[in-house]
Amino acid sequence: MSHPTLEDVAARAGVSRALVSLVMRGSPKVGKERREAVLKAARELGYRPNVMARGLAAGRTGIVGVLLGDLHEPVYAAIHDGLAAAAARRSVRVLLTTGGGRPARERAAVEQLLDLRPDGMVLAGPRIAAAEIERAAAGCPVAVVGRSLRSDRVDQVTGDDAAAVERAVARLVALGHRRVACLDAGPGSGRPARDALERAYRAAMEAAGLAPAVRPPGEPAGPWHGPGAPTAVLALGDSTGTAALAALYRAGLSVPGDVSLIVHGDPPGAAAAGVTTAAPPPRELGGLAMGALLDRIDAGTTAGGRRITVPPVVTERATTAPPRGTRG
The missing domain is CATH 1.10.260.40 (lambda repressor-like DNA-binding domains)
Incomplete structure (x- = not known):
């Protein structure tokens, strides 16, 4: 019909x-x-x-394509909320797709968006090569969330992950913790990202005069009871943080009675479970990316991309407290 x-x-x-x-x-x-x-x-x-036909005739569609890296990761839902809210404030429609965390699917999704000739695109957590992002940016303005590129034509909005780790360690030290273990982010985060986060943790611990202790992801290894056991844990990454809380409970520990927990990131259900987190607000990341992109679209240029770094926020909830024996 x-x-x-x-x-x-x-x-x-x-x-x-x-x-x-x-x-x-x-x-x-x-x-x-x-x-x-x-x-x-x-x-x-x-x-x-026909909005598309009308927009093409006028030289603007009023539509921005959005690629979310992986809809199964809750952080992208929050980023989308920020993107959508910023677009709505400026009467722009969002055309959403995802790459499922796979470069080949992302590549195809970007091509499909370009075929629809949007006014611009936001790529949240893209895993395609930087050269492919540059090629997309030659066709329309592009903003990237959560990834840093060597580009002067792509808007880039990133969180300060190193600062998030430093603030998490600083908060645990301020509570009186001296034995703070770190659970690394696991293979899903990519080796460079894991290394950078671990370096930030080690630097923060050493700056506080404390000995760092990195443990593998998944089931926390090593002793969790008795003298010398950690009194606090910093879990790196959303999935690691969720696993850490469950594993600490399985080990027979009370949180924060026996051990405090801060998650670097924003794991699913963190607020409902009362988990303390340290991360740049993902909704703000999305809103700033959309705003930067729309500013450039209004200016009528694909050049002059901005670099925006969003500072982290420590959201203290029920999983952090002073070490046992030091509470008044």
Whole structure:
């Protein structure tokens, strides 16, 4: 079944196609009675203006394509909320797709978005090669969330992950903890990211005059009871943080009675479970990326990308407390 056209609306309302076009554009040149007749006919037929065609004719579609790295990771849902809110404030529509965390799927998704000729694109957590992002940016303005590139044409919004780790360690030290173990982010985060986070942890511990202790992801290894056991844990990464809380409970520990826990990231259900987190607010990341992109679209240029770094926030909840024996 074909979609109703301007001609169909004109025939139903008994007016010309040109007059229907004026009504759909909101022209003040049409009288109230004829306008209402056209709108009534459009409603009865289920007519909707072709936004894509109208936008292409005007040189702007009013649509921004958004690629989310992996919908199974809750951080992307929060990033999307920020993107969507910023787009809505400026009357822009969002066309959403995902790459499922796989470069080949991302590559195909980006090509599909480009085929639809959006005004611009936001890539959140992309895993495709930097050269491919550059090629996409040659066709339309592009903003990237959560990844740093050597590019002067792509807007880049990243969180300060090293600062998040430093603030988490500093908060645990301020609570009185001296034995702070670190659970690394696991293979899913990528080796460079894991190394950078671990270096930040080691530096923060050494700056506090404390001995770092990195443990593998998953089931926390090593003694968790008795003298010398950690009194606090910093878990790196969303999935590691979720696993750490469950593993600490399985080890027979109370949190924060026996051991405090801070998660670097924003694991699923963190707020509901009362987990303390240290991370840049993902909603803010999305909002800033969309804002930077729309500013550049309005300026009519694909060059001059901005670099924005979002500082972390430590959100203290029920999993952190002073070490046992030091509480008043």
